[in-house]
Amino acid sequence: MAWIEDLFKEGEKRVEELEVYCFSGTSVSADLKQSHVSLCSSSVESGLCIRTINKGKIGSSSTNDPGQWQACLDAAIAGGKLATPQEWRGLPDPVILPSTHLTYDPRIIVEPATAQTLLDGMLEGAATYPDAMVTSGGAGISVGEITFANSHGARYISRHSEVSISLEAISGQSTGYEFDNACVHGRVNPHRVGEQAAFFASRSAGGKDVPSGEYDVILSPMAYADLLSGIFVPALNGRNVLQGRSKLAGKIGESVTSPILSMFDDPHLKDTSGSTWFDAEGTPTRRLDFVKNGVLNGFAYDLKTAYKAGKQSTGSAVRGGFAGLPAIGHHNFVVDGKREDVLDEPAIYVHSVVGAHTANPLSGDFSVEMSNPFWVKDGALAEPVRGAMLTGNFFDLQYQVTALGKESRAVGSFIVPPVKFNKVRVIGK
Structure with a gap:
């Protein structure tokens, strides 16, 4: 992201300190209405937040188009001029951090077929209690990357992945709900989520x-x-x-x-x-x-x-x-x-x-x-x-x-x- 270095060259001429927080990612989600998929959507996201500090005054601005970083920087600096000064002793200096990504698993594939498999697993688990009817549920898969940088020279990157599922069931007047989420492939258990949601609906009656x-x-x-x-x-x-x-x-x-x-x-x-x-x-x-x-x-x-x-x-x-x-x-x-x-x-x-x-x-x-x-x-x-x-x-x-x-x-x-x-x-x- 060469533009980040351009941003700092421009920003450091105008304020004492600044930081950049940038996100990019992709996701797929699918929703259940009873036992049928009612909606499946995918998205590609990106965003940028700039924070500036000058004489104890903090300004910030954000945009979902990092290509507009110049306008975002202008807005952050303008906002900082209106802020109330406060006690400030500087942004953190850079340190050497481990290169491993704690919350990222490359085996997680962001595609509708993955969501469908998760939904099918929950429905299969819910069928363990036939007197409970599934009312709603959902599955989401996402991967993303965070880039952090500041004017002290910090440059950090962190990758993330996540799978989340949930299901709600009803039996008579009783409802049951269960969920699971993880950042590692195979860690969520859709069958158990479906079974537990149906169990609580069925047994609470x-x-x-x-x-x-x-x-x-x-x-x-x-x-x-x-x-x-x-x-x-x-x-x-x-x-x-x-x-x-x-x-x-x-x-x-x-x-x-x-x-x-x-x-x-x-x-x-x-x-x-x-x-x-x-x-x-x-x-x-x-x-x-x-x-x-x-x-x-x-x-x-x-x-x-x-x-x-x-x-x-x-x-x-x-x-x-x-x-x-x-x-x-x-x-x-x-x-x-x-x-x-x-x-x-x-x-x-x-x-x-x-x-x-x-x-x-x-x-x-x-x-x-x-x-x-x-x-x-x-x-x-x-x-x-x-x-x-x-x-x-x-x-x-x-x-x-x-x-x-x-x-x-x-x-x-x-x-x-x-x-x-x-x-x-x-x-x-």
């Missing part, structure tokens, strides 16, 4: 009411990740800490969860979708331990927030697409600890929750509907539970963790096991 009270509860990886992402993770964000919007502010070195819990961001996991050697600002990434054996160790920072707080960036900057500006996030948020069988004693198992977005991230208070809950008996899911809700304070709930399941799974950017809690408030009838 005829659920019985549960009296209100306190129960041992097992949250599936999907259910736990939903609540974790909306409540606990924002409290680890350095910007929220700086602005007084984190309940964990001022608690470094203190116990904030059960001692069996550890939480960390590991951006160097091989063949894991969120892995990367550098973050969205070109800062080299590293493992970041948030909670170790229940004790809070630290928070996540990007450059801008770190400079305001008198800290160093933790390599935690992420972008929501090429047009998104860097913001604090994580790469692979892992929940770990001693593992055991969480189904060995009676409890309520919750496959997913509805309404996690309504939780209060400042206080931690939440009230969510349980989706596909079951009684656990004799080491297996037994009778379904109907029409019940979970309520409480999610920060307090972390002290009530009694066990972590043996198998973890990826839920978006989270890698979590089933988590068992004692004495969780359930509102039933």
